[in-house]
Amino acid sequence: MTRVFDDDLGTGFGTRAIHAGQRPEPLAGAIMTPIYLTSTYVQEGLGQNKGYEYARGKNPTREALERNVAALEGGRHGFAFASGVACVDSIMKLFKSGDHVVCGENVYGGTFRLFDRLLQNLGLSFTYVDTGDSQRIADAVTKKTVAILVETPTNPLMRITDLAEAAQIAHRAGALLVVDNTFASPFFQRPLEFGADIVFHSTTKYLNGHSDMIGGIAVVKDDDLATKLQFIHNAAGAVQGPFDSWLALRGT
Secondary structure, three states, rough: OOOOOOOOOOHHHHHHHHHHOOOOOOOOOOOOOOOOOOOOOOEEEOOOOOOOOOOOOOOOOHHHHHHHHHHHHHHOOOEEOOHHHHHHHHHHOOOOOOOEHHHHHHHHHHHHHHHHHHHHOOOOEEEOOOOHHHHHHHOOOOEEEEEEEEEEEOOOOOOOHHHHHHHHHHHHOOEOOOOEEEHHHHHOOOHHHOOOOEEEOOOOOOOOOOOOOOOOEEEEOOHHHHHHHHHHHHOOEOOOHHHHHHHHHHOO
């Protein structure tokens, strides 16, 4: 793995927001990451490169955003996607036909549409509950449950979930806790600190803050989980473009 960002942790939030993930550009020493509008990279030899082969897999501008948000969330690995829904769809590719997901009943409409109109046709099943009541989450868990997905606060009704209790319920069942942190942002809430396994955002909203791009990002701590997400990120290809990555980085 090449996305471990421990060197960005341990400083104040404001410092991380401005500096985390930023590495001076080696040619001219630019303090802000340039927009690397390239699809391919020069190879030093057969199978030899500077860490970049093809921009679907890795792009320096996208990596700067991924490092930045991972640091803000207290995570180790970040993955930037073309939209928030593309991010959720890629997270769901961690699972397989027959698996069951407990989902908040008031999640973003695009998330519900993805689950209800597309993914359940591919064999995933979903149970929707009021995740503000932890007992309802627990009651919905089955032997096939692989994840609990919550959004807190919700869009648009601002309902709240106890993340620590949700994490305990998920982990007792051997499932992942996946949290949409879009509305709170890492300034107000960092779900990984409460036991979440994956935290994600629509960067379109508060992280970007200027209504001029579409994007999503997922952050994790666990290296094995990151390896799986990195494979999906590259193989499925719903990656964030460099210009939108730069706009979101400007926003943070």
